[in-house]
Amino acid sequence: MPIDPDQAIGAALPDQRFSWTSSDVLLYHLAVGAGHRADDPVDPAALRLTYDDRLQVLPSFGIVAPGFHRTTPPALDLPGCDIDLAQVLHGSQSVTVHGPIPTSGSATLHTRVADVWDKGKAAVIVQSGTAVSDAGDPLWTVSSAIFVRGEGGWGGDRGPSTAVEIPHRVADAEATYAVLPQQALLYRLCGDRNPLHADPAFAARAGFPRPILHGLCSYGIVLREVADLLLDGDVSRIRSFTARFSGIVFPGETIRVEAWDGAGSIQVRATIAGGDRDGSPVLSDCVVTAAGS
Template identity: 70%
Template structure:
C-alpha cells in the first residue's frame, strides 16, 4: 500500500525555521483582496491591512503561508510512509488557531507531524498538525490541515470524525460579496504557492479545468478577511481561529458571496459563488466554516 500508516501516523516532519517582514504581510493582504474596493485607499480600516505604519495588523491566515512564503518552486509532497502521486492530491480542509496576535515581522520555527490517516474507501485523508513558536519560545499559532488522496483508501482503517457544521435556520446576521480580480491568482501565487494549476492554462486543462483556478487558501483568506470586517470591526486580534473545508473551486473574475451568523463565541460562515452561469451560481466555495473569537 502506498500509504504505510504504521510509519506515517505520528511521524514528525523536519522543523522549518522561517522569517517574515512587513512587506510579506502587505503582499499577503493584497493577495487576499485587501484594499480592492473603491475608497479603500483612504479608509482607515482598510489601511490597517495595506499601510506599513503603526496600525498595521496581520490577518491570522497569514500564519498558514508564512513558513513557505519565499519559496518559488511548485509545492512538493514528501511525507513519511506516504508514496503518493501529487496529481491525485487535493487540499481537504484547513484550520489555524492563533495564541496571540501575529507580529508584523519576526522569526519562528514550525514543528509538524502527521497526526492521523483516515480511510474514506475511495481515498485516504492525511491529517497534519503544526505548532509555531518564536525564538523566545512563545507559542504563536497552531495549524491543522487535511489532504485528500484519491485512489488510496480501502484498507479498512478508521474513517475519521464528521465535521459537518449546520448553519442556523434564520437569515444571516451579515452578508457581503467579493469580486475576485482577474489577476488574483497571479498575485496570490507570489505568497509562496507556485502550483501551475493557478497560472498555466495548459496545465489547468490537463487537470480537467477550463482555466486556471484560484488557490483554495486565497479563497480562505478572502472569506476570513471579509467576515473579520463584517462582524469584528476589522480587528484581526479578535480572531481566535478559523477552520473550513474546501468544497469547490473559484475562477478569477467570479464573485464570492459571504454570509455570516454570529453565535456569540463563534461565527458560522457560508461562502458560495454568485454567477450568471446557472451551473456555477450557488456553487460552494468553503463549507463547515467556523470563526472562533479570541
C-alpha cells in the same frame, strides 16, 4: 500501496525555520483582496491591512508564512506517502493564534502527520503544526487535511464526520468579493507555486477546464470579509478560523460570504455568486472565533 498509514501516522516532519517581514504581510493581504473597495485608501479600518504604521496581521497569514519565500511547487515529501501532486486537493484548514501575529519576526514550525483516513476513493492526510518564537513561545497552531484522489480503499478508519449547522435564519451580514482574473497569479507570490493555479495543461491533467484559485486564497478572502462584516475590520480580535474546502473558484468568479454572529463564534458560508455556478459551494463548516463576538 503509495500511502502506508503505519509509517505515516505520528511521523514528525523536518522543522522549518523561517522569518517574515511587514512587506510579506502586506503582499499577502493584497493577494487576499485587501484594499479592493473604492474607499479603502482612506478607510482607517481598511488601512490596518494595507499601511505600515497601523498594520495588523490577518491570522491566516500564519498558514503561509513558513513557505512564503518558496519558489518551487510543494514537494509533499511525507513519510510513508508516495503521491502525485496532480491528485491532491486541500480538504480542510484551521489556524489558531495564541496572540496577535507580529508584523515581522522569525520562528520555527514543528509539524507531524496527525492521521491518515481512508475515504474509499481517496485518502486524507492530516498534518498539524505549531509555530514557536525564538523565545520558545507558541505563536500559532495550524491543522490541515489534504485529499489524495485514487489512494483510498485499504479498509482503514474513515475519520470523523462533523458538520457545522448554519442557523435557520437570514445571515446577520453578507458581502461579495469579485475575484480578479489574475488573483491566482498574484497569490502564487505568497509561496504556493502549485502549477494547478497557473498552468492550463497541468489543470487539465488534474481534471479542471482551466487553472483554479488556491483554496487558501479563498480562505483568506473569506476571513478578511468576515472581519470587515462583523469585527469592524479589527483582525486582532480573531482567535481561530476553521473551514472545509467544499468547492472550487475560478479566477473571475464572485464569492458570496454569509455570516451568522453567535455566542462566542461566527458561523460562515461561502458560495459562488452569479453566473452558471451560482450557489456552488466554496467553503463549508466554517467557524470563526473572536474576542467580543
